[in-house]
Each structure stands twice: as structure tokens, then as C-alpha cells.
Amino acid sequence: MPTVMAGPRTALAMRGLSKTYAGHLALDSLFLRIRAGEIHALLGGNGSGKSTTIKILAGVVTADPGGELVVGEGEPVGLHDWTPAKAQAAGLRFVHQQPAVFPELSIAENLALGAEFPRGLGGRVDWRALNARTAELLERYEIHASPKTPLAALRAADRCRVAIVRALQDRDDADSGVLILDEPTAALPAAEVEHLLEALRGYAAAGQTILYVSHRLDEVLSVADRVTVLRDGRKVDTVEAEGLTEADLIEMIVGRPLDRVFPAAPLDSTDDAALTIRGLRGGPLRGVDLTLRKGEVLGIAGLLGSGRSELLRMLFGAYPVEGGSVTLDGAEYAPGSPQAAMKAGVAYVPEDRQAEALLSGESIRHNLTAGQESSYFRKFLYRHRLERNDAQRSIGDFLIRVVSDTNPVETLSGGNQQKVVMARWLRRRPKVLLLDEPTQGVDVGARAEIYQLIRRATEQGTSVILVVSEPEELAHASDRVAVLRGGRITTVVERPIDAHKLTELMNIPQVAVGEGSS
Amino acid sequence: MTTRSKPRPETATGELPAQRAIDDPVVAQPDVPVVVAPGDAASRSVAASAGLLGTRILRQYSLVFLLVASFVLYSTWNKTSSVFLTGDSLRVMVAGQAVIGVLTLGILVTMVAGNFDLSVGNIAGLSQIMTATLYAKHGWGMWAGIVAGIAIGGFVGGINGLLVTILRVDPFIITLGTASAILGFIDWYTKDQSIVTGIPAGITHFGRNNFFGVPDIVWVLAIVAVVIYYLLEHTPYGRNLHAIGSNRAAARLVGIRVERSIAMAFVINGIFAGIAGVLMLARAGAGNPQIPPTLALTALAGAFLGAASFKVGRLNVPGTIVALLFLAVNITGLQYAGVANWINEMFTGLSLIFAIALAAVLSKERSVKKTRKSA
Ligand SMILES: Nc1ncnc2c1ncn2[C@@H]1O[C@H](COP(=O)(O)OP(=O)(O)OP(=O)(O)O)[C@@H](O)[C@H]1O
Ligand SMILES: [Mg+2]
DSSP states (O other): OOOOOSOOOEEEEEEEEEEEETTEEEEEEEEEEEETTOEEEEEESTTSSHHHHHHHHHTSSOOOTTOEEEETTSOOEEGGGOOHHHHHHTTEEEEOSSOOOOTTSBHHHHHHHHSOOOBOGGGOBOHHHHHHHHHHHHHHTTOOSOTTSBGGGSOHHHHHHHHHHHHHTTOSSOOSSEEEEESTTTTSOHHHHHHHHHHHHHHHHTTOEEEEEOSOHHHHHHHOSEEEEEETTEEEEEEESTTOOHHHHHHHHHSSOOOOSOOOOOTTOOOOEEEEEEEEEETTEEEEEEEEETTOEEEEEOOTTSSHHHHHHHHTTOSOOOEEEEEETTEEOOOSSHHHHHHTTEEEEOSOHHHHTOOTTSBHHHHHHTTOGGGGEETTEEOHHHHHHHHHHHHHHTTOOOSOTTSBGGGSOHHHHHHHHHHHHHTTOOSEEEEESTTTTOOHHHHHHHHHHHHHHHHTTOEEEEEOSOHHHHHHHOSEEEEEETTEEEEEEESSOOHHHHHHHHHSOOOOTTTTOO | OOOOOOOOOOOTTOOOHHHHHHHOSSOOOOSSOOOOOTTHHHHHHHHHHHHHHHHHHHHHTHHHHHHHHHHHHHHHSTTTHHHHTSHHHHHHHHHTTHHHHHHHHHHHHHHHTTOOOTTHHHHHHHHHHHHHHHHHHHOOOHHHHHHHHHHHHHHHHHHHHHHHHHHOOOHHHHHHHHHHHHHHHHHHHHTTOOBOSOOOHHHHHHHHOEETTEEHHHHHHHHHHHHHHHHHHHSHHHHHHHHHHHOHHHHHHTTOOHHHHHHHHHHHHHHHHHHHHHHHHHHHSSBOSOOOTTHHHHHHHHHHHHTTSSSTTSOOHHHHHHHHHHHHHHHHHHHHTTOOTTHHHHHHHHHHHHHHHHHHHHHHHTHHHHHHHTO
């Protein structure tokens, strides 16, 4: 029994942390203390300053002068000359919101870049040892891939997991330092989230301190010891997680109580089919039959690798179709390219925002317009003012927190980038809208707003196919949910939809024909 | 959901202040929102933003400042002041930049979409010598020759574009290949003979005449600049090129015809190289099979250097113009100062290195973009 009464040790503490971006105060005199061995969750709305805090800790963003930082038993140091090397030496390990993984390199190389290449004779890279070590790590973290696979060949979720493994790889036995994760689960399906959380609990139990950012409140409550909430760059409070409810957290984050129930569907939705899919095959899909009714939100529930994303991509002409037929509004629909799909009135928000949706380096305004430029070009003049007005309207409608719409899109916080991508497509009033994880990284308040906007679109005749990993959210947001398993639609669940039921339906092990009768 | 035992000796309301003073080595500051004196945050923010604004302006216009500084230097330096600031010298200086200027502006079109064209110099050389041949050996009229020269540029650009988009090989390698093939062709076709007679007088006059005190070919450069600026910033096509350069996969998924746009960019690039070729002929008054080997690299240097000003980190027309003037002023100034001719290539080479280093530094600040681009 420990008898020391002086409370838990401090693993990491900072004081007076401020950051100004081009006249905009992103963090205001933040005070934060992480105890040794705890899992500390950092919460807050989009743009509240979570990633900024973490980037400052990592030394990749310079804080305004005046802030101080203490790691473990060390002396206080000024935060303005904190560097990545110092952070590394102090035992801080990071997985950033946009992890800096190198898509064209192999998994083994990506991991080695985070630690060190094992060396053989004469300093050459010992590839065999490297591959063996990587294989072992992949095994331990249950990533089913060979060490030599290029990262680009993995899907978003696995790329994210590799980034996590990279940060964790040399921290197996250390109980000093802090592991810092910025929305590690935003792109992960629910089943994998549980895996990851399990791993985090394991590390904490072994004495590892963890600072952790997430918008998934259930997950926070299940794993965190203490919670700090930020709002507009200021700390709202730090509280014990024990006994808290999601509603408490939402109130702290948003500043007011919020009804988490998403707007319900109008009951009189018609039986007219917007999209009829018959026997669609290709990739992991082995004959999908599905009907999307006009004006409904049809959820797709399925595990990682079930072919959810591929289904959407096929419908958008961005994935090869091997067979089957699709009709759109009664006419045959077989888009050979995204242009053809768009012409037919189909829109698609891809799962991987960074790699497939954002035009980084381009302004927010240009990102909103992307693909629609010709509608502003009349009589040989580009109507910039018209474009700006539309951009302003979308920024207002979608509650995007921007300083100016001419700033590069990468200066937005992650959730706000996602809203830009959503707005890009929703404002076109598509006939059919295909959404793959549309709310990843979006805070609770804005998430409800986004579903409201989707609802408003369906009232005007848009039909939506929605892929969301979190069963709870899927159940709330959909009118019907189709369960995709083994390359086919196994069931369609009507309202009222129960999240637990969905999880069960997705997870039933595949039973081969002829088995199980004895 | 798994619950974990929480052996922390604390309540939800936090610890006693005294305890905190012991366990918290930073300060005995309460774990509650820090109250900031009114005006404090605001004044801090204003001060910081003033500093930021300062560095931003400095960065945006650094090349303009350097241009003005070099200009003042050569106008006052006793070694150069007597000749530098005369109308004739300025005219010669700017006219000398017209050919490379048109090439540089043309190459922007491919570069914006994330591609390179190392063959522009040789395309210009080809259309120059072919136009001269059409005049001298086949008796073509002045305008027919000009159109043919420009069309040849567009044609070779089209070949580049098709190779790049169909074979999906790095444009760097493809255009290096076509550049060398063009040289071989010129060698074979001209048997290394210059064409000095039979060039229409109209075209050589055009190369020497002034219009409102400004050389005719500089007017051409100005028109080209306006056209490229319009194309890149004020047409849907230009915006699509920017999108492709930023994120090709995303561009495809918003319905941009990526391959077609890139192939088109090479054609446009070739057309402007063709125009540059005709200007070369007009200035020299003769067809020359010896193509200066550094044309394409100088164009690249100009474009990269241009990306360091105005819209920092983004290839842009005004920045490119300033970069071209900067190179011209310094090369001319140093030549007047009596430095030998080699300074021309030396200065361009160093500027290229400087520009690319700068681009690397700037892109590190936007590292997300770079790592994703290759995906
Ligand atoms: N490079 C930048 N330039 C200008 N402003 C920036 C930059 N990076 C972040 N900001 C601004 O700082 C604020 C805080 O951003 P931050 O990324 O820390 O938010 P966040 O809490 O992580 O949000 P999210 O949940 O959406 O990821 C935002 O208003 C954002 O627009
Ligand atoms: Mg963030």
C-alpha cells in the first residue's frame, strides 16, 4: 500500500500557453496538467485549439512567448523555444491528426523512420531484422499486411494504425514520457476503435501516461481518467471522468445542453426508387441488391473490408464494376467516370479527406468551388464576386470557422476541413448523395447541424447513402440501415433502428452453406 | 464497454490547494479557467499579429525589394551608372528578356498542374529554325511562317502531353527525352547550317522596332503575361490545373478530367514555346541551329523564383514577371560593371538553386501538402 499522501506525480504540465495565428487567438493562456499514468482526454469543438496545443507540445508550432512547460521531474522550460528534438528527448510521443506517414514507402520503412533502421555490418540497413521486427509489431497490433506493403496500398484506417504503431513502437516498457494522440480514432471503424482503446488501457495499466483527443464521447468516457474541455482556445474545466455522462460533456463542449437526437425523417417518404441496384459485383462485392428510396437516408452498416466504401465508389464511377445493373430515376446508370456520375446528379464525399478530397495549398473558397468552376464563368469573365458570395453562404450554412475564405484550406482545424468538403457537395443539390464517414472529426454540436443539413437536402428530394462506422450515429441518422456482410446485403433494418442490433448483425460470423445443420 | 478501476485518490472536484502546491511543480495555479485581465489578450494578439503581418509582407514582396535595390544599385554605382539608366540600355535589357519571358510564362501552365517541361527551350529552337527554313527554302509568306512556327510548338507539346498522360511516366524524363530528340532532329534537318538569307524584312523589323518607346517584342511579352494570367486565375480551366497540382486524386473525384487537362497544358506550353521561337527569329534575323542549352532551366528558375513572391508558395504570373526583371537587371548590371559574359549563366544557375531552396523551405511549412501530393 502506498502511504505517500502527496497525490499523483505530474507527467506533463504547461502554463500560460498562448498561440496567435495571423491576429486570431487560437489558444489563450492555457493551463494543463497531466498526471503520471493517467489517460487524459482533451475535448472541445472544432477549432477550439486541441491540435494547436498538441503541435506546440511537439515543437512543430511555436507558442507565443511567455508559456512554460514541465515534463516529469524536469525544470520548467520556456515553450517558445521548444523543439521536436527536445520533445523527443523528453519522452513525448505523438500521433498527429494528419499523421506524417509516407505513402510510397513500405510499412517497415515508415516504422523505421519513426525509430531507427536496424544496422548491419558497415552501417548498412539490416532489412531482414527490420522486416522481422515490423512483422512482429504488425502481428501484435493485428494489422494484416506484410511489412513490405507500401502504405499507399493500405486503406485509411490501417494507415492511421501504422502511425499509431510508429509512435508506440519504442515505448513498450517505458513508464516515463507521454503518448499523445490527436483523434486517432476519427477514421477507424467501431470494431477497431475498441481494439485500440483496449491497447491504450493496457498501456495505461503498465504506467504509460496518455493524452488523447477525440470527438467520440462514448469512447472518451470508457477510457479516460480525467477530461479537459477547451472552448474557443480557453479551458472550460478539468474534471474526473468517473460519473460523467455524455450529456455533461456535450454541455461543457458546446456551452449549452444539446439534444443529441438527430432530426427524424418525414414519415410520408415515398416508395419511389431513386436508385435500384441489382446484383452489383466487383472487388469485395459479390452481388449487392439494394433500393434507395427517394428522399431517404439509407445507412450501410458493415465491418472494415465489407466493401462499404467500394460500393459508394462504384456508384460514383470510381471503382471498376464487374457485373450487375443500376438504375437511377428509372434510367440505366453505369457511370464510367466521376464526371459521368456528377452529370447524372450523383455526389460523393470520400472517406480519406486528406488524400482524396482536400486541395491543400488552395484557398477555402476554391476548395468549396472545386469541380464547379465553369458555373462561374460567363461571357469570358470569371465571376469572382458570385463565387465569394456562394462561399460566404456555405461558410455560414455549415458553421465553418474561418478567418477569411481566401486563406489556404489547411489552416482550418480538422473538423472544419471536413465541413468544407461536405459543403462542396451538398450545395450542389445532388439527386443522390454518397457519404463515406461524413462527420469524421466533426464536433458534437456541428455533427447534429450537418445531419440537419442532410435532412434539409432530403426534404428537397436528395436521396442519401450513408456509411458511418459508429453504430449509434448510424442508427440515429438513417431511415433504414442495410447490413453489408460477405459482399452482400444480408438484412435491411427499418425504423426504429437499434444500434446494438446493428452491431450484432454486422458481426454474425459467416456460416457456410451446409454447415451447422448437424 | 469495459470499466477500469480508478485508483486515483481524488474526487471529481479536485484536490486541496495545499496538495496541489506539492504535486504540481509548475505553479500552484488552480485547475480552473485562467482569468485574463481585460485587454491583455487583445493587446497581445494585436502585437503578435503586427509582427506576423510584417514578416508576411516582407516575404511576399522580398523579391520586389531586391529588384528595386538592385536597380538603385546599378543606377548609382559609378561603374555602371553612366550606361545603366539610359533608355537604350533599359530597352535592350527588357527586350533581351522577351524570349525567356514567354517561355517562362508558358511553362507555368504545366508547372501549376504539377508537371515539368524541360523541352521548352528546344521546342522554341525548333520552331525558330523551321520557320526560317519555310521562309528561305519554301518561300512562305510572313504570317504563314509565323503561324506554322507556333503550330509546330503546339504539335511537339501535344506529343509531350500524350506521352506523359498515356505512358504515365514522369514528365521530367519524357521531356528530357523529347528535348534531346529535337536537338537530333535539328542537327539532321539543318546539317548545322544557319539560315541567314530569305527572312522576311517585316519580321526582322519587328524584332528591332519600338512602339511607344517600348520594343515590339516586349509588347508581345506583356500580352502573353496577360493571357497566361487570365488563363490561370480567371478561367475554370486554370483553376482545374491548380486543383490537379494540389491533389490529383481529389481533382479526379470532383470530376475534373485530369489527363485531358494535363495534355492540354502541354499543348499550350508548346504553343507559347513556339511563340518564343518566332521571337527568337525576329530578334536574331537569322535561323540558328545552335540552341542555347540553358533556356529551359532559366525558365524553371524564373517560375520558381516567382513562386516566392506575391502569392507565396504558389506559382503566379506577377511574381514570375518580377523574377524575370530581377534576373535581367542583375545580369545586365553585372555585365556593365565589366564582369565577363559567364556571369549570365552563373547568376541564373545560382538563382535557380536559391529559388528551389526557397521553395523547399516554403513547402516544409506546408508539409501536409507535399507528403500527400505523392500519394
Ligand atoms: N496554420 C494556421 N494558420 C492560421 N490559423 C490556424 C492554423 N492552424 C490552426 N489555425 C486556427 O487555430 C484554431 C484552432 O485550431 P486547432 O487545429 O487547434 O483546432 P482543434 O481543436 O484541433 O479542432 P478540430 O476538432 O476541428 O481538429 C482554428 O480556428 C484554426 O482555424
Ligand atoms: Mg484538431
